[in-house]
Amino acid sequence: MLERLLRVLGASILLTMLGIAQGHAADADLVIVNARIFDGVHEKLREDAAVVVVQQKIVAVVDSNAAPAARERIDAGGRVLVPGLIDAHVHPTISIAISQLRDADPNYLAARGATEGRNILLRGFTTIRDMGGPSFGLKQAIDEGLVEGPRIFPSGAIISQTSGHGDFRNRTAESRRFGGPTDALERMGYGRIADGPDEVLTAVREQLRQGATQIKLAAGGGISSMYDPIDSVQYVEEELRAAVRAAADFGTYVAVHAYTPAAIRRSVEAGVRSIEHAHLIDEATMKLIAERGVYLSPQAYVFSGVFAAGGAAAPAQPSAQSAKSAQVSVGLDRMMQLAKRYGVKVAFGTDVFGSPKVFPWESREFGARLRWFSSFEILKQATSTNGELLALSATRNPYAEGKLGVVEPGAWADFLLVEGNPLTDVRVLENPEQNLRLIVKNGRIVKRTL
Ligand SMILES: [Zn+2]
Incomplete structure (x- = not known):
């Protein structure tokens, strides 16, 4: 009116x-x-x-x-x-290498996260969707005006199965189920390892309780995690459905990390609304995403070979991870072409994290997409399309007004x-x-x- x-x-x-x-x-x-x-x-x-x-x-x-x-x-x-601008996939609180997080002083990490938040805002991103990490406190501090930063839609901890993309423990670590300790990164809120529908329900509700505006699950192999091959499919249907249901009961949705057709298809069938990455997707699965109106949340720049090439700006990474990165990067061009062909809703996200050198790459995502999209299309992805994606948080959207x-x-x-x-x-x-x-x-x- x-x-x-x-x-x-x-x-x-x-x-x-x-x-x-x-x-x-x-x-x-x-x-x-x-x-x-x-x-x-x-x-x-x-x-x-x-x-x-x-x-x-x-x-x-x-x-x-x-x-x-x-x-x-x-x-x-x-x-x-x-x-x-809106960045639909970024991790301000994973401000240093994941392998160094567990040894870092929490106050140092808070200061680093706040600094990255401010820099994100100065790059023109007035809103971000945090796709994993303990950003609830940073969001609160920004909203209260204590520190300068973007509006944050936090996911909280990345929820992962044992030996999934959010399981960053040593190879020989024992599961909590068998008397093992809770990992430091779980205690710090970076990841939550949950197996079986019951634990997944609890893990989802833990994040919602802290103010998660959407839930992030790892549904397939990842690059920065050590012991899950890229081709691994993570979480069975019952676990994915449990997560989607618990999120829906709070009025919001689930986004998953997934590269392969098998992982993406299983997630979409379970009711997941946003696919993060998706670089190895095939034509049939892209069609499915288009039909269901699911958002594709890909990244071009960080998957353009910069990590695999081990360039000067790339953080030191074990070679296994560089190899995994190369494995995924080959799918980038085909994924973007398929997304365009089927008119899929493409979000704008950068997935920058892990090093102060990497965060400024957030701005390079714009040019990296010109290979497939016009300047107008890219700008629309980073503004109104992302705005619609964020609105999926519905009753959990802190900025719904x-x-x-x-x-x-x-x-x-x-x-x-x-x-x-x-x-x-x-x-x-x-x-x-x-x-x-x-x-x-x-x-x-x-x-x-x-
Ligand atoms: Zn990410």
């Missing part, structure tokens, strides 16, 4: 109706005029437009000359304004002013320090260089 009125009447009239008179002390809080606006959905920019912010929300998008007075007025100088990934009345006031046009060359986003001239999150200016 409010949105429609704003659209029909124009912002200034409605603001007057709301008691926010023009030229008055109680004007809009922030107005950006003279911008070319990408709304997150449509390729055509709205020229010479203004975004009107009251408190933390966008209340109107109008022609510049119809913009109301505001406490703060910024002239965009004809630059392109885009919704705040406003939309994310779009610039429209009623959306959260998360947006960027960009130097250069990301719709014609999305690579301008790869240099955020220089090209992001304004970052606004939650109606507040985080960065301004104009």
Whole structure:
């Protein structure tokens, strides 16, 4: 109702109706005029437009000359304004190598996680979906304004079977079931090893209890884990169904880590809504994903061979993991082609973690996707498509009051002013320090260089 009125009447009239008179002390809080606006959905920019912010929300998008007075007025100088970016797969709290986490002081890890959170925001990502790691406290600190960072949709611990992708114990470690100890990484909230539907139910509910907005399960072999071959299928149907059911009972969904057709198919049949990675998918399974409206959450840059090549920027990794990475990377091109052919909903996620050197690669995902998608398509993935994916958290969405990934009345006031046009060359986003001239999150200016 409010949105429609704003659209029909124009912002200034409605603001007057709301008691926010023009030229008055109680004007809009922030107005950006003279911008070319990408709304997150449509390729055509709205020229010479203004975004009107009251408190933390966008209340109107109008022609510049119809913009109301505001406490703060910024002239965009004809630059392109885009919704705040969303990274659908990132791990700010896995800020150092997994193998080093168990020896690290928790306070150091908290500081590192907070630093990466701030850097993520300064790269223009105003919202992230954390796909595994103890980010509940970081989210709270950001929401309370203690530290600067993106909105976080936390998954909590990666739930994994014994010898699954979230089992980071020594090879000879004994299971808790047979009297073995709880692993340090389980205690710290990075992973939870759970076998059988009963333990999976408990593990899912543990994460929901802490505020998980979605659940992350490992459904197949992974690269950073040592003792699960890539081809291994993880979790039987009953365990996957148990997880999906426990998540659904809390109003949310399950995302799984999976590369192979067998792991993906079993997960989709069990009701999983988001497939992370999927690089070895085949045509039949891509068709299934398309039919079911399941999100594909792939990463291009970190799977483009940078790890396998062992380049200077790559963290030191045991060769077994480099070999696994190479095994998966070969599927990248085919997966993206199939996703395009079947019109699958493709999320934008980067999967950066594990080293301060790797996190800045988050921005390189934009250019890495140009091989398959246009700049507009990539930007849409990182904004409105990801916004729809996050909305699957439904009643567990902490930010359900406003939309994310779009610039429209009623959306959260998360947006960027960009130097250069990301719709014609999305690579301008790869240099955020220089090209992001304004970052606004939650109606507040985080960065301004104009
Ligand atoms: Zn990941």
